[in-house]
Amino acid sequence: MENSIKWGRTRDFFAAQLRAAQMNIYSHFTEWFDDTGLSPKQFAVLYVISLNPEVNQRQLANVHSTERAAFGETLARLEEKGLIERKASKTDKRAKVASVTAKGEDVLKRILIGIDEQERAFTANLNDAERHMLLALLLKVNMPHRES
Amino acid sequence: MENSIKWGRTRDFFAAQLRAAQMNIYSHFTEWFDDTGLSPKQFAVLYVISLNPEVNQRQLANVHSTERAAFGETLARLEEKGLIERKASKTDKRAKVASVTAKGEDVLKRILIGIDEQERAFTANLNDAERHMLLALLLKVNMPHRES
DNA sequence: TATTGTTATACTCTATAACTATA
């Protein structure tokens, strides 16, 4: 019964395979780093803030291809967890700059120590050459390209 | 200023690149097929239903790796749009089977006609060999593998 | 006038738990 499902061309569609891969890595990541309570996006945001402590919210939102309004919510969640702090920019009173707290640095460090192993485990079906190829192809796809 | 953002290892992480790719194709798909009002997932669900009109909701949910409760909501949205119908199974009074309406078939047809062009446009940075390679690698990653 | 961040609003997707009808 379960085996009689017809898939048609489902497996040929990038949209479907990318979505499946993204859901899988989301689950894998949150399970692997369960103690931190962070999602892949929250980790990425925390990581970029730690590298750019003087950057304002709009710039951070741009980096993560997210609207200002939605991105403010993401930052609010990180702030509620005590992982970042926000304060007014010294040079522009409209802007806020975020910085990672000591607790945030600790969480970040734990993920950075484990992330390579986590990603290798996630891509356990691939050998090293395939792993590098997949990452390179994803980067290439994600590069901005001319509108058709 | 915008250019001084430090990315660190962000571009090395599968989690970040898969998430970016999935967001990009979601935007591209919904823009390309704006007149249908469907998301990639809704299209995939509609497509699988059209191929498997006698399959119940639990089986459909399994195909799409979604919990029964959440999947019921997805079907409810398709039903509200008049693209599918649900009726009780003849063989199991607990179960429901979904089928695509005439309107649903029309929407599905429009997407299926354009999907190859849409996916080629989305992967405009890749040549044919790279495109096939990317899809093959995604399929391989998405294959179930042993727990470590 | 334009920009930064916020608030309000809305929709999709995800999950868990408890419920009902049936098997």
Add this chain to the structure above:
DNA sequence: TATAGTTATAGAGTATAACAATA
């Protein structure tokens, strides 16, 4: 007892529009 589907609840993520403060 177990299963199919629903409802209730919660949270993350996404987006648009309107607003106050500032540039």
